[in-house]
Amino acid sequence: MKDILQLLDDRRGQARLGGGEKRIEAQHEKGKLTARERIELLLDEGSFEEFDMFVTHRCTDFGMEKSRPYGDGVVTGWGTINGRMVYVFSQDFTVFGGSLSETHAQKICKIMDMAMQNGAPVIGINDSGGARIQEGVASLAGYAEVFQRNIDASGVVPQISVIMGPCAGGAVYSPAMTDFIFMVKDTSYMFVTGPDVVKTVTNEQVTAEELGGALTHTRKSSVADAAFENDVEALAEVRRLVDFLPASNRGKPPVRPFFDTPGRLEPSLDTLIPDNPNTPYDMKELIEKLADEGDFYEIQAEFARNMITGFIRLEGQTVGVVANQPMVLAGCLDIDSSRKAARFVRFCDCFEIPILTLVDVPGFLPGTGQEYGGVIKHGAKLLFAYGESTVPKVTVITRKAYGGAYDVMASKHLRADFNYAWPTAEIAVMGAKGAAEIIHRADADDPEKIAKHAQDYEDRFANPFVAAERGFIDEVIMPQSTRKRVCRAFASLRGKKVQTPWKKHANIPM
Ligand code: HXC
Numbered sequence: 153m154k155d156i157l158q159l160l161d162d163r164r165g166q167a168r169l170g171g172g173e174k175r176i177e178a179q180h181e182k183g184k185l186t187a188r189e190r191i192e193l194l195l196d197e198g199s200f201e202e203f204d205m206f207v208t209h210r211c212t213d214f215g216m217e218k219s220r221p222y223g224d225g226v227v228t229g230w231g232t233i234n235g236r237m238v239y240v241f242s243q244d245f246t247v248f249g250g251s252l253s254e255t256h257a258q259k260i261c262k263i264m265d266m267a268m269q270n271g272a273p274v275i276g277i278n279d280s281g282g283a284r285i286q287e288g289v290a291s292l293a294g295y296a297e298v299f300q301r302n303i304d305a306s307g308v309v310p311q312i313s314v315i316m317g318p319c320a321g322g323a324v325y326s327p328a329m330t331d332f333i334f335m336v337k338d339t340s341y342m343f344v345t346g347p348d349v350v351k352t353v354t355n356e357q358v359t360a361e362e363l364g365g366a367l368t369h370t371r372k373s374s375v376a377d378a379a380f381e382n383d384v385e386a387l388a389e390v391r392r393l394v395d396f397l398p399a400s401n402r403g404k405p406p407v408r409p410f411f412d413t414p415g416r417l418e419p420s421l422d423t424l425i426p427d428n429p430n431t432p433y434d435m436k437e438l439i440e441k442l443a444d445e446g447d448f449y450e451i452q453a454e455f456a457r458n459m460i461t462g463f464i465r466l467e468g469q470t471v472g473v474v475a476n477q478p479m480v481l482a483g484c485l486d487i488d489s490s491r492k493a494a495r496f497v498r499f500c501d502c503f504e505i506p507i508l509t510l511v512d513v514p515g516f517l518p519g520t521g522q523e524y525g526g527v528i529k530h531g532a533k534l535l536f537a538y539g540e541s542t543v544p545k546v547t548v549i550t551r552k553a554y555g556g557a558y559d560v561m562a563s564k565h566l567r568a569d570f571n572y573a574w575p576t577a578e579i580a581v582m583g584a585k586g587a588a589e590i591i592h593r594a595d596a597d598d599p600e601k602i603a604k605h606a607q608d609y610e611d612r613f614a615n616p617f618v619a620a621e622r623g624f625i626d627e628v629i630m631p632q633s634t635r636k637r638v639c640r641a642f643a644s645l646r647g648k649k650v651q652t653p654w655k656k657h658a659n660i661p662m
Contacts, residue, residue: 167205167222171246179246184317184339185383187227187244190277193387194240195231202229203262209253214286221247225280228259230272233394236406239267242277245317249281252322256284257294264301271400273310275390276330282321295322302329307502309400312393314386315340315376318360324375331499332393332451333376335366336386342369342376370454374492377452396449396463396470398503405470405505410444414467414639421631425551425576429614432478435460435510438550439473442466442508442635448473452492458482459489461496463505466639472500475510476561478551485557486517487530494533498660501541506642509538509562512551515582531560532661539566540658544645546638549573549616549625555582564624569648570641572634573616573625580613 168188170176176186185193191200205227208220225247230239241260243250260276267274283291305311306329313327315335324342327333335342343364350356350363362368366379380386398405418441424433440446443464450462458480464471474493476483500507516522516531538545538560545568553561558579562568573579581587588605595601612618619625629637 163206163222170223170225170244171221171248175246182339183382184245184279186246187242187250187277187279190314190316190383190387191227191229191231191240191242193384194275194277194390195233195238196235199231200229200240201231202227204228204259207255207259209255209284209287211253211284211287211290213288216286223247224253224256224259225250226252226256226259228263230263230266233391236394236399237270237272238275238394239263239272240275240277243280243317245279245281248284250279250317250323251281251284252291252294252298253284253287254290254294257291257297261297261301264298264305267309268301268305271309271402273312273394273397273399274305274330275312275314275394276327277314277316278319278323278327279315279317280319280323282319282323292322295326298326299329302326306331307401310394310397310503312390314390315342315366316383316386317341318346320344320346328375333369334386334390335369335376335379336383337366337379337381339383341365367454370452374452374455374488378450379454392449393463396465396505398505401503405503407468408465410465410468412444414643415636417632418635419632421634424631425574429551429578430482432482434479435475435477435483435512435550438510438634439464439475442638444468451496456486456488456492458484458486459493461493464508466508466635466642469642470505471642472496472505472507473510474507474562476513478512481517482514483512483552484514484517485531485534485560486522487525487527490527490530490534490560494530494537497534497537497541501537501543504543506544506546506645507541507562508638508642509545509547509568511547511549511553511558511561513554513557513561514552515555515557529661531556535560535566536658536660538562538568540652540660542567542648542650542652544569544642544648546570546641546645547572548629548634548638549577549579550631551576551578553577553579555580564626567650569645570627570638571625572627572629572637572641573619574631574634575616575628576631577616577619577625577628578610578614579616579619579625580609584610584614 228241311330313330313333341364369376370379460475547562547568564571584606587609592605
């Protein structure tokens with residue numbers, strides 16, 4: 153019996169070594185942790201339960217039969233994050249470069265199926281050279297099985313991808329279909345084809361970092377949601393994110409203990425808006441002053457910075473925040489900010505996370521760059537996302553809400569539940585000068601007359617009361633009482649239920 157037990161122990165030891173000591177050392181030298189070290193940091197101590205530790209590949213081509221390491225390049229199982237169950241897979245770069253074989257894919261599919269069945273998030277730690285080249289179509293089929301599960305799981309359980317090494321080919325498309333992608337600076341890359349292929353096909357010379365590094369994907373392409381300094385920081389941030397999310401679409405996000413008063417007044421907010429309507433101010437200050445304990449988890453902080461998206465808690469409950477940022481491009485809507493906010497709104501809606509919208513928007517950014525890029529379609533994404541969402545929606549207009557952007561930013565007409573405005577709100581079709589120049593075209597060459605017309609327009613519309621007279625604004629509120637009003641509004645909406653017309657699915661502009 154002792155020998156039998158010893159055999160299990162030996163085999164486990166072998167499996168835990170993955171590709172062996174030398175390759176583990178090489179992984180550490182690159183500043184990367186191993187697949188198992190990552191899981192340990194991600195999950196609560198001692199909570200990891202592994203599946204399929206002894207699975208090996210079945211390939212017999214290209215001499216592969218000589219090497220069948222246990223686990224086949226991926227560690228899979230489940231554990232807890234702050235006591236809540238999650239499923240996890242972590243690719244092991246020390247085994248065939250973490251490449252995906254038929255059996256490697258089956259291991260991932262097994263935990264994805266269990267996550268769907270049992271209603272828990274899936275966290276994928278990706279460190280992979282893509283499809284296992286020696287297996288050919290069997291590995292492509294494996295990828296497609298994973299992709300199909302990513303699609304089936306979308307909107308059912310949260311899916312989070314952490315990119316912690318080179319991810320090429322198929323290795324990027326599975327993360328691309330998950331809800332959030334995190335990267336690590338200098339050690340993680342995502343590209344469909346690497347720099348060598350790029351050079352051969354297009355003659356472009358580009359480094360891996362420029363082509364698909366963390367900064368490229370958080371600032372330029374928007375493929376990734378955040379970039380962190382190292383593996384440890386990235387995994388700690390995933391733990392923080394999971395805490396904001398529900399386990400699945402069958403339940404609500406967790407309610408966490410809070411140490412902040414819902415009725416807290418913030419007198420400093422009464423002077424947040426500068427006297428000059430064209431002077432910017434930092435919308436993040438408002439978000440942090442509204443949030444429980446000032447805690448704000450920002451998503452896509454480095455991309456389309458004219459729009460802010462992220463999570464806060466109000467009375468311990470998760471709330472998604474969408475806010476214009478007057479500090480960048482005056483907070484206007486454009487292609488990138490519309491896409492960013494639309495995806496965030498849809499995430500919140502599918503996982504029953506209420507949405508708080510903070511509005512200070514001078515309109516859509518004009519110009520050929522925007523029109524040729526399809527701002528009509530991309531702007532419509534945000535309009536569509538807000539209009540189809542049925543979660544509790546509370547909107548606060550702090551200053552400008554001009555033109556189409558007024559409609560888009562969770563206006564009453566898109567079924568927001570509470571629409572508040574500060575006394576500093578200006579709700580109009582456009583800025584006063586532009587309006588005067590159009591409706592008084594005959595006076596266009598007379599600056600004095602135009603200034604007077606602009607003043608008339610401003611006197612009429614540069615306030616929230618015209619909209620409040622029509623009931624488009626439910627209440628004009630004191631800035632200092634915003635947290636109290638918003639907390640009460642969301643509390644009143646906890647039982648919200650909305651019936652939508654039957655359809656297979658909507659056809660959101662893509
Ligand atoms: C099998 C692979 C592999 C792969 C790496 N390895 N990628 N084995 N299949 N796809 C093995 C290497 O042979 C090597 O084995 C070990 O992993 C480490 O790889 P290195 O090249 O030494 O490491 P590094 O220099 O860090 O480079 C990492 C890399 C590079 C950038 C990922 O290995 C690479 O370019 N790999 C190929 C990427 C690729 O083209 N994949 C196919 C994509 S097509 P030894 O034994 O020497 O240590 C695809 C189709 C799916 O995925 C499409 C679905 C839509």
